[in-house]
Amino acid sequence: MSGSSQFDLLRTRRFAPFFATQALGAFNDNAFRQAMVVLVAFHLGLSDAAVGFYSNLAPALFILPFFLFSASAGQLAEKFEKTRLIRYVKLFEIAAMALAAYAFHAHNVPLLLTVLVMMGLHSTLFGPIKYSILPQALKPEELVGGNGLVEMGTSLAILFGMIAGGSLMALAAVGPTAASCLVIGIAIIGYLVSRAIPPAPATAPGLVFNWNPFTETVRVLGFVTKNRTVFNSVLGISWFWFFGGVFTAQLPNYTKLFLGGNESVAILVLALFSIGVGVGSLLCERLSGHKVEIGLVPFGSIGLSLFGIDLYFARPELATAHGLSAFAFLVAPGSWRIALDMTLLGVFAGFYIVPLFALVQSRAERSELSRVIAGNNILNALFMVAAAALGIGLTALGWSIPQIFLTVAVLNALVAIYIYTLVPEFLMRFLSWILVSTLYRIKVEGLERIPDEGPALLVCNHVSYMDALIVGGVVRRPVRFVMYYKIFNIPVLRFIFRTAKAIPIAGHKEDPALLDRAFDEVDRALADGELVCLFPEGGLSRDGEIAPFRSGVEQILARRRVPVVPLALRGLWGSVFSRRDSALGRSRLPRRFWSHIALAVGAPVPAAQADATTLEQRVRELRGSWA
Missing domain, CATH: 1.20.1250.20 (MFS general substrate transporter like domains)
Incomplete structure (x- = not known):
C-alpha cells in the first residue's frame, strides 16, 4: 500500500x-x-x-x-x-x-x-x-x-x-x-x-425539499434501511452511542462513590477514555491497510465487552476513602487496572466506530449519503434516550453502577452476536483479517487499476489456500471468488468463503452440473456489476510455478464482455498453506509468521483481447521471479 x-x-x-x-x-x-x-x-x-x-x-x-x-x-x-x-x-x-x-x-x-x-x-x-x-x-x-x-x-x-x-x-x-x-x-x-x-458540490441539486419533518423522517429512515449492510452499520453506530451513553452518564457518580475521587479524578477518567478513542481511531488506518476493513468492528466489540466486564470486577464495592486527587487515586491499590480498563475501552471504541462510519460512507449511494447520516443521527438520538432510560431504571431498582457497567457489557456481546448473525460479512472479514494479519505483511502494487464500480473479471495465479482471503482482504470492493469445491469445503474457511458468496466449481468429469451452475452464477454476478475473481490454473501450484491457464475464462467472456484485470501473488510458495511441504515430504507446519508477500495488479485487458494465453502471460510478467 x-x-x-x-x-x-x-x-x-x-x-x-x-x-x-x-x-x-x-x-x-x-x-x-x-x-x-x-x-x-x-x-x-x-x-x-x-x-x-x-x-x-x-x-x-x-x-x-x-x-x-x-x-x-x-x-x-x-x-x-x-x-x-x-x-x-x-x-x-x-x-x-x-x-x-x-x-x-x-x-x-x-x-x-x-x-x-x-x-x-x-x-x-x-x-x-x-x-x-x-x-x-x-x-x-x-x-x-x-x-x-x-x-x-x-x-x-x-x-x-x-x-x-x-x-x-x-x-x-x-x-x-x-x-x-x-x-x-x-x-x-x-x-x-x-x-x-x-x-463541495451538491450531490442532489435537483432534490425537491420536503418541509414536513415527520414524513421526511420516515423517508430518511427508508434510505437507511435500503441497503442491509448500511442499515446494520447504522444500528452498530447507534448501539455504540447507547453503550457510551450509559457509561458516560454514570462516570461522575462512579468516580465519587466507587473510585473515591474528586473532580480531578473525574477529568482523569474522561481523559483516559478520550485518549484511548483517539489512539484507537488513528490505529485503524494502519491495522486496516488504508482500506475500509470491517473486520475491525468485531475486534472492537470484543474489547468493549471484555474491558467493560473487567471494570465491574476491578472495583465492585464502594470506595473506603474519598476526596482522592488524581495522583492519590493512581497510586492507590487496584487503580491502575481501572485506568487501563478505561483507556482500552476507548481504544476498542475507536476500532469499532471508525470502520462503521467509513463503511456507511463507502456503501451508501453518494446522492443519498447526507440523508443516510441524518437517519443515523435520528437513530443515535433514540438510542441515547434509551440509554438514559436504562440507567435511570436500573438505578431505581437499586443496581450499583458497576452492575450497570456489567449489564451493558454483556448486552454489548449479545447485540454483537445478533448483528454478526444478520450480516455475517462482519465476522467473515474479522476472521480473514486475523488470519492474514497474523501470517503476512502485504505489499500491494497497482490497486487503483481495479475499477471502483461496474463489473470486471479478476484473474490470479493460485499458490496457496489463503489466496482468496488475501485478495479479498486487499481489494476495497467485495469480490466473488470462483474456487475449486474441495477448497471451498475446507473447515473454518468454508464459513468465510460461503459468507463471501464464493462460487464453488468442479471439473467437467467430476461434476458437470456444478460446473454449469458455476458459470451461470458468474454470469449473474457480472451482470449485477460485481467483481469476480478466477484462478484459471484450475488448482494450487505444485512447484511454485504458474501452470497453463485453462479456457474457462474464455467461456465466461464469451457470455459477458467485461474487462479483465490480471493479478499476481508473490512470496506465498513455501508457506504452510502452499503445497511445498507436500512436495518435499515434510509435515505441514507453520515455519514463518508475518512474512513479506506482495500482490501486483496489472492494467485491465479489454474482453476482445483477453484469452487464456494472453492473460497467463500478463500474470507471469506481473509475478516475475519471486514465487
Whole structure:
C-alpha cells in the first residue's frame, strides 16, 4: 500500500480546514455545556432538587433537535453546496454563543437552556455535512484515515472543551466573563477557518425539499434501511452511542462513590477514555491497510465487552476513602487496572466506530449519503434516550453502577452476536483479517487499476489456500471468488468463503452440473456489476510455478464482455498453506509468521483481447521471479 500517513492529510487544504472546523465546533459545544453545568450547579444557589431537575432536562433539550430537524438537515446537505452551508452553521454558532454570554452574566437559566437547544440544532445541521463531505474530499484509500483523524479530533476536542469551559466558569468573580470570551472567540475562529474549506458540490441539486419533518423522517429512515449492510452499520453506530451513553452518564457518580475521587479524578477518567478513542481511531488506518476493513468492528466489540466486564470486577464495592486527587487515586491499590480498563475501552471504541462510519460512507449511494447520516443521527438520538432510560431504571431498582457497567457489557456481546448473525460479512472479514494479519505483511502494487464500480473479471495465479482471503482482504470492493469445491469445503474457511458468496466449481468429469451452475452464477454476478475473481490454473501450484491457464475464462467472456484485470501473488510458495511441504515430504507446519508477500495488479485487458494465453502471460510478467 501507499507509504503515506493519515497525518499527511493535515497538510492538505481539502482536509485540514474542515478538520479544524469540526474540532473547534466540538470543543465549543462542550465548553458551553460544561460552563453551564458549573454555573447552574455551583454559582446560582439553587436547591439540590432544582439542580437535579435541570441536569435531567438539559440532555433531553439538546437531543430534541435531532428528532425534529435531522431529516431536514439531510435534505439541505444533499441539495446545496456543503461549504457554504458550513459557513452559515458557523455564523449561527456565533449568534448562539453571543446569546450564551448574555445568559452567563444575567444568570438566566431558561435562556441558557434555549442556547442549549440552539447548540443541539447546530449539531443536527452539521452532522450530515460532517460525514458526507469526507467521501467528496478524500480518496477511497484515505477514507479510513480521514475518519480516524476526525474521531480522534472530536474525542480530544470534547475533553479539552469540557476542561476549559468548566475551569473558566469556576474562576472566582470573572468566571462568566472568561467563559463568554472563550465560547465567542472559538466560534469566530471556527467561522474564519471554515472559509478555507474547498467547495463541495451538491450531490442532489435537483432534490425537491420536503418541509414536513415527520414524513421526511420516515423517508430518511427508508434510505437507511435500503441497503442491509448500511442499515446494520447504522444500528452498530447507534448501539455504540447507547453503550457510551450509559457509561458516560454514570462516570461522575462512579468516580465519587466507587473510585473515591474528586473532580480531578473525574477529568482523569474522561481523559483516559478520550485518549484511548483517539489512539484507537488513528490505529485503524494502519491495522486496516488504508482500506475500509470491517473486520475491525468485531475486534472492537470484543474489547468493549471484555474491558467493560473487567471494570465491574476491578472495583465492585464502594470506595473506603474519598476526596482522592488524581495522583492519590493512581497510586492507590487496584487503580491502575481501572485506568487501563478505561483507556482500552476507548481504544476498542475507536476500532469499532471508525470502520462503521467509513463503511456507511463507502456503501451508501453518494446522492443519498447526507440523508443516510441524518437517519443515523435520528437513530443515535433514540438510542441515547434509551440509554438514559436504562440507567435511570436500573438505578431505581437499586443496581450499583458497576452492575450497570456489567449489564451493558454483556448486552454489548449479545447485540454483537445478533448483528454478526444478520450480516455475517462482519465476522467473515474479522476472521480473514486475523488470519492474514497474523501470517503476512502485504505489499500491494497497482490497486487503483481495479475499477471502483461496474463489473470486471479478476484473474490470479493460485499458490496457496489463503489466496482468496488475501485478495479479498486487499481489494476495497467485495469480490466473488470462483474456487475449486474441495477448497471451498475446507473447515473454518468454508464459513468465510460461503459468507463471501464464493462460487464453488468442479471439473467437467467430476461434476458437470456444478460446473454449469458455476458459470451461470458468474454470469449473474457480472451482470449485477460485481467483481469476480478466477484462478484459471484450475488448482494450487505444485512447484511454485504458474501452470497453463485453462479456457474457462474464455467461456465466461464469451457470455459477458467485461474487462479483465490480471493479478499476481508473490512470496506465498513455501508457506504452510502452499503445497511445498507436500512436495518435499515434510509435515505441514507453520515455519514463518508475518512474512513479506506482495500482490501486483496489472492494467485491465479489454474482453476482445483477453484469452487464456494472453492473460497467463500478463500474470507471469506481473509475478516475475519471486514465487
